Amino acid sequence: MSLSMFNDCLYGRLRQQAGQHWHDYVSHTFVQQLAAGTLPHAAFQRYLTQDYLFLLHFARAYALLVSKLHTLPEMRAATTSLNAIVSELPLHLTYCAQWGLSESDIVNDAEAPETLNYTRYVLDIGHSGDALDLLAALMPCVAGYAEIGLGLLNNPATVMRNNPYAAWIQNYGDESYLAGVQASLTLFENIARQRGGESRFDALANIFTTATRLESAFWQMGLNAGNTSNALISACSR
Amino acid sequence: MSLSMFNDCLYGRLRQQAGQHWHDYVSHTFVQQLAAGTLPHAAFQRYLTQDYLFLLHFARAYALLVSKLHTLPEMRAATTSLNAIVSELPLHLTYCAQWGLSESDIVNDAEAPETLNYTRYVLDIGHSGDALDLLAALMPCVAGYAEIGLGLLNNPATVMRNNPYAAWIQNYGDESYLAGVQASLTLFENIARQRGGESRFDALANIFTTATRLESAFWQMGLNAGNTSNALISACSR
Amino acid sequence: MSLSMFNDCLYGRLRQQAGQHWHDYVSHTFVQQLAAGTLPHAAFQRYLTQDYLFLLHFARAYALLVSKLHTLPEMRAATTSLNAIVSELPLHLTYCAQWGLSESDIVNDAEAPETLNYTRYVLDIGHSGDALDLLAALMPCVAGYAEIGLGLLNNPATVMRNNPYAAWIQNYGDESYLAGVQASLTLFENIARQRGGESRFDALANIFTTATRLESAFWQMGLNAGNTSNALISACSR
């Protein structure tokens, strides 16, 4: 399965328009180190914790999307995405526990500026615009993670044996995750047919690219935690 | 099972404050004729069609509620209610088909003023207020239907044999429906503990009573369709 | 001055698409009786009272519009309309006082279903859609009143001498009111250029026509109050 069928659609055009920003996101150093299994644990832990807080607000954004739709098939599609996030969150906590992060550690952690920035930007786009604007802000996360997961799984250079991040990679390259992404992309293209038009392309591309850059900043936040931690460790070991 | 445990809580106080308006709603002539099996078919068909359109917007209101919450347990509770409505809607269509109403009849029917009034009032309360205001606007429908369903089932005067509305009565007196209602009431009381206070009681009672009156108007809309239809039929048969 | 310059723009197309519904609104019996000075006082009083409550929520809708815009010139244009309503409301009360309606009569009057229906519909369109959807829901009131006011002033059949409604007619045909309308239409066309497109025309026409029909229902609510009152008076005088 691939997401290539969406290349000719609005999603494909927005992804292309994001250009280098899209490339920076899907092949971020964080992702490369995940694939090689060399990412510092502290970086991954920081990412996991903030990703939980991110997903809470991302679920709120999908709920907002449901409230902006008016037909049952569209509402069901968006509700399915909302459910996927809401039911994933407890699994996320289980996975976090394997990384030594307790539920209270996570829930009580302060939101990083990168988390707040990204989620509240998406919510504001949703409130100030329509369902198409909101979906354009949601797609970089939804479809980008599938591209990253699939890309890593299909890349022979990806280390899967003894890679502590192998389960993460499997998860985002998984058929069931991809089916959910495809459903979201289908909803996006449906809404684009109803509400799109060339006059809106630049503004939608601006939203899509901004969300893409906020994704890169989110990876970088994780990476920085690894660096700081390394720096502290190396400082201690001198 | 009963809903009596909520009598001392905010729900119980609001229900009491609604007084005669609450009584008018839960023992509306429409309900009495349902219980007796004497409701004109045209009245029920009108009700069923508009109830589908109502539920679409009611689901949007629950989605809005999810977007206004900030913790996973609260979001899950509200999402469960949203799911209950969204998954019930196709069953609703199946049930409508038994009453001779096709999906396209229903989806293409214009919203009655009573439907538009009620649903947009609830949505506006949600947008202009907080989660507690919104829940106060949602509760008369959610908990009132359970009270009606349970009340009819427990009333020996209710006709269940050869009553074309027996399935409707069973549905709203059903354990699974009641469990959902109880979960909604629990969420309501939780949010009330966080955000309530005596200063807000009058405004919340105003919202609750307004929604209660809009419920009565909704029954009346159904009833009027029956009367019109009867009038037409009796006019024809002269 | 005329609004004819907007005929080729989106507003002109939407107005044309509304067809008979538009005609019913701008030449409603209520309007004809205003022009002839024959409208029952009770009808006008009912209209005035509900129009105050309507304008409160209409101002909220313009405020929502401001919150959905992102550039200063657009925000200023919408804020100007908001200000026009908010500063007009005390004048509205002064005018009402001349018709024997005190501020507390008005503020404490229950919203008529027609008022609730119309205003909450507009607000919901604003929350679920974008600035263009919201403006399409606002235009029938804004531009329709100018068309009515200008039309009555320019029509030699309109009675201006000894017509108790002459001040009302003057007000909506006034240059300063028209300048505000023109500014709103200009904002609408600007947003249409940015966010419009043929794919959206049917949905926008549906919004515009719905709001137009809700305007007619609003006139009718006033008219009905006149009839009821007349009926009561004639019943008493028998």
Add this chain to the structure above:
Amino acid sequence: MSLSMFNDCLYGRLRQQAGQHWHDYVSHTFVQQLAAGTLPHAAFQRYLTQDYLFLLHFARAYALLVSKLHTLPEMRAATTSLNAIVSELPLHLTYCAQWGLSESDIVNDAEAPETLNYTRYVLDIGHSGDALDLLAALMPCVAGYAEIGLGLLNNPATVMRNNPYAAWIQNYGDESYLAGVQASLTLFENIARQRGGESRFDALANIFTTATRLESAFWQMGLNAGNTSNALISACSR
């Protein structure tokens, strides 16, 4: 005139609860250097540019507040604040021009993460909560600037002669600015009486303190630009 009359009210309690965070904000190094006239020009320019973008979204938040209110006196109070910002923005551009910043420089500058963080946080609080939550998020900016302006003007240590920032200090200590702040605080306390209560205090304090911290981060963003610029200048001059 002072703002001390609000010490016993909710505002005073929230300000006290913010504790060290409030102190850090109102006596930030940026403010101290403004008072001494020693702030690097580049820091002030960065601040001015981002403050324009900040104010655009802050105006959107006040517009959202208007849309969440339901009585004319409250709506007028909030609209007055909205107008103050919207009419100040062109003056802001004139002032910026004196600092060598053209309108297009400013309008086209990318929002700093600190600007995006702060404004979208406030907007999200407004959408997910009620008018009281939103006002709690708005007050640190509104009332804090008055406290800073008044504090600097009343402090004999403040350099007013030959201080390039004297006009800025005058502006925020000015009677007309303070009157606006007082009106906002009065609205806040009114809404607090209607919708407040001890159960909400912790959550409101959390919002108020978060916004206070985002204010400090905003000053720091300006300061950092000064440091970077100095570093670059000193690097160039080596």
